[in-house]
Amino acid sequence: MSENQKEPQYKLRWNEDLRNKVMNSAKANNRSINQEIIVRLEESFQEDIEKYEDALKNAKLEFLLKELALRMGVFKITVSSTEDEYIQRQKEIEEMKRKELLVDDKKAP
Known part of the structure; x- marks a missing residue:
């Protein structure tokens, strides 16, 4: 070199x-x-x-x-890239919350 x-x-x-x-x-x-x-x-x-x-x-x-x-x-989560799937997941979560509230109301004295 x-x-x-x-x-x-x-x-x-x-x-x-x-x-x-x-x-x-x-x-x-x-x-x-x-x-x-x-x-x-x-x-x-x-x-x-x-x-x-x-x-x-x-x-x-x-x-x-x-x-x-x-x-x-929530034992299963799916990460989605589309808005429709995201909205559907939100509806499912809201439905789960609503059902839990109904169960809690029935337990109340």
């Missing part, structure tokens, strides 16, 4: 089509081909980290929802 070259080099074998894509992208972003490759690689690792973090947040949220449902006496 020469004095001017501080970073290690890596010989890359790639097809002409991919090289042209990288060259065009580098020109569009005002970067060298080397800079373009480095930026794209770094972004791909960041995307992997973000996907992992999102999956972890979703898993924690699902766990907390299930724990909350168990503590409330």
